[in-house]
Amino acid sequence: MSSSSEAAAEVTAVLRSLRGVWDEPTVDEFDHAMQAGWHARVDGASDELVLAAVLHDVGRSPLLPGPEPHDRIAREWLTPRFGARVGWLAGAHVAAKRFLADTESGYAAGLSETSVDSLAHQGGAGGVDAAWTTHPWWPDAVRLRRYDDAAKVVGAPGMEIGEIGILAGRIADRSAVERRSRGVPW
Incomplete structure (x- = not known):
């Protein structure tokens, strides 16, 4: 980048490609992304965590290659563009769900029906490696997971796509400077 x-x-193109992509029956992936980012911003999250929250399901975009799990696609797409932290956080949202379902009483019972079903396909509760x-x-991956869980409400507030574009540009510039300082060519 x-x-x-x-x-x-x-980022704007990929986000727009999520309009009409349904994982949950209540909101499409575009609205889900905007709501997740809004929850992160309201929570006072760092820029990187806000962007990871917005783009955690980017692996569901028809513009990105599959068929790997969407969390892995997100990590691999985000890392070279926005740095290791953004990619890692987005890539950790499934592990965080599995962890919370195993360790937090009542967490799994509060998941949407779709999320409960996907949890089973993702390996179920637990089994999260100490790595x-x-x-x-x-801790920020767990925060992102909570933003994800809360971002499934019809008509709920969300971030504006222009705001996300500005944020993505700022993080991409910082990531490029950091890579150059370490001698990394991409």
Whole structure:
């Protein structure tokens, strides 16, 4: 990614491709993304966590290759564009659901029917390797999971796509500077 305007355009295109993509019966993936970002912003999350919250399900976009699990696609697509933290956080949202379902009383009972079904396909509650839960970004992955769970309400507030484009450009620029300082070519 060579410029903030390219990052903003790419994110905007991918987000728009989520309009009409349904995982939950209540909101499409576009509205889900906007609501997840709104929850992160209201919670005072860092820019990187807000962007990861918005783009955690980007692997469901028809513009991105499959058929790998959507969390892996998100991580692999986001990391070179926005840095390791954004990619890792988005990629950890399924592990965080499995962890919470195993460790937090009542968590699984509060999941939507679709999320309960996907949990079963994702390996069920538990089985989360310590490499996840001991990672320094793990607490933010759990926060992202909660934004994800809350972002399934018809008509709920969400971020504006233009705001997300600006945020994506800012993070892409910071990520590029960081990569150059470490001598990483991409």
